[in-house]
Amino acid sequence: MRIDFGFKLTRLEVAVKRHQLETPVRTSFGVMTSRPAVFVRVTDQSGTQGYGEIWCNFPSCGAEHRAALFETEIAPRIRDLEFTSPQSALAHMEKSLRVLKLQTGEVGPICQAIAAADIAIWDMIARRAGKPLYQVLGGNSPKMQVYGSGINPEGVVHTVQRLQSEGYTKFKLKVGFSAERDTENVKYLVEQLRPQDEFMVDANQAWSLQLAREALTQIEEFSPKWVEEPLPADSPIESWLELKSRHNLKIAGGENYDTMEQYKTATEIGFLDFVQPDICKWGGMTGCLEVARHAANQGSTMCPHSLGAGIALAASAHLLAASNQPGILEVDGNPNPLREDIFPIRPQEGVITLTDQPGLGVDPDLMASFFD
Numbered sequence: 001m002r003i004d005f006g007f008k009l010t011r012l013e014v015a016v017k018r019h020q021l022e023t024p025v026r027t028s029f030g031v032m033t034s035r036p037a038v039f040v041r042v043t044d045q046s047g048t049q050g051y052g053e054i055w056c057n058f059p060s061c062g063a064e065h066r067a068a069l070f071e072t073e074i075a076p077r078i079r080d081l082e083f084t085s086p087q088s089a090l091a092h093m094e095k096s097l098r099v100l101k102l103q104t105g106e107v108g109p110i111c112q113a114i115a116a117a118d119i120a121i122w123d124m125i126a127r128r129a130g131k132p133l134y135q136v137l138g139g140n141s142p143k144m145q146v147y148g149s150g151i152n153p154e155g156v157v158h159t160v161q162r163l164q165s166e167g168y169t170k171f172k173l174k175v176g177f178s179a180e181r182d183t184e185n186v187k188y189l190v191e192q193l194r195p196q197d198e199f200m201v202d203a204n205q206a207w208s209l210q211l212a213r214e215a216l217t218q219i220e221e222f223s224p225k226w227v228e229e230p231l232p233a234d235s236p237i238e239s240w241l242e243l244k245s246r247h248n249l250k251i252a253g254g255e256n257y258d259t260m261e262q263y264k265t266a267t268e269i270g271f272l273d274f275v276q277p278d279i280c281k282w283g284g285m286t287g288c289l290e291v292a293r294h295a296a297n298q299g300s301t302m303c304p305h306s307l308g309a310g311i312a313l314a315a316s317a318h319l320l321a322a323s324n325q326p327g328i329l330e331v332d333g334n335p336n337p338l339r340e341d342i343f344p345i346r347p348q349e350g351v352i353t354l355t356d357q358p359g360l361g362v363d364p365d366l367m368a369s370f371f372d
Helices: 062-078 086-096 098-104 107-129 156-165 179-192 209-222 237-246 260-269 284-297 310-323 364-369
Strands: 007-027 030-044 049-054 143-151 170-174 198-202 251-253 328-332 351-353
Touching: 007 062, 007 107, 030 062, 030 107, 030 310, 049 062, 049 107, 049 310, 049 364, 062 086, 062 107, 086 098, 086 107, 086 284, 098 107, 107 284, 107 310, 143 156, 143 198, 143 310, 156 170, 156 179, 170 179, 179 198, 179 209, 209 237, 237 251, 237 260, 260 284, 284 310, 310 328
Parallel strands: 143 170, 143 328, 170 198
Antiparallel strands: 007 030, 030 049, 143 351
């Protein structure tokens, strides 16, 4: 079956939703008391619809601003224009918004709004073709490994045990609070691991080079699968290389990059072993799939970052399946109906299988309720 990648969008919509948390999510840079979600919907001339999501998890007050950016700056630039492919639409958005990024200094929010449009367009194309998106993008298998993330510094043992009961075999702990607390929590987590289990740690850019060296000296003996963002994303290349040379640890990162050049530098120089683009933060499906393929050519592994709602998770899963790489899908371990209702995850021994539903595989009737 030949797939038609051309389209003309006749309608673009955006909706902001929130889930208030009973237990806040704590990171080294702040506390999340609610989980916002900004969903977008596009409709083409045939009436086919597709869904995307704009990254907005912190601070939550930014959700409405990103929705307004999509409505006022993204939608008018691509509505009623004919495009030959999602790639051509992304190129058009990037070109037409280049000066606005410079003028406003809002590179992040604009990139995030563009990414949502790209995801929605790909979902629409695959729905129109009647195929799961990963197949449209050349993916061979619907199966992938997953890990439970967002494990707070409080209640580590309880959270890990809960995730184990839910079918997870890999877990990611948040660190970057204090050397004593981080080491204690890693020890607690490791004591819960079964022979088949693995764990990772995420510092969320909390450390300077000196602090990272001190912290990793303590954490290294527990042998995590990777250490995520041990340094700020804009740290000099020399700092990343020094950290790798001093510690026998795999380094992960990339969720806070906003250019392809940054991903290329990190993988070609080799200071990132695991590359973690966030599909709703930069690049959408088009850009992140390019990251995945480039990383594979450089010997790195792409493991999508995702800590948003259900469209973000569904898109990340299809990205990983489309990459044909042995990466691991991140799944937020904290309760969030805006994620769980839209794209429920039920691992079997740490593995999930995508359905054969078209597009991202999410229920269009459920998604429509967010726009009513």
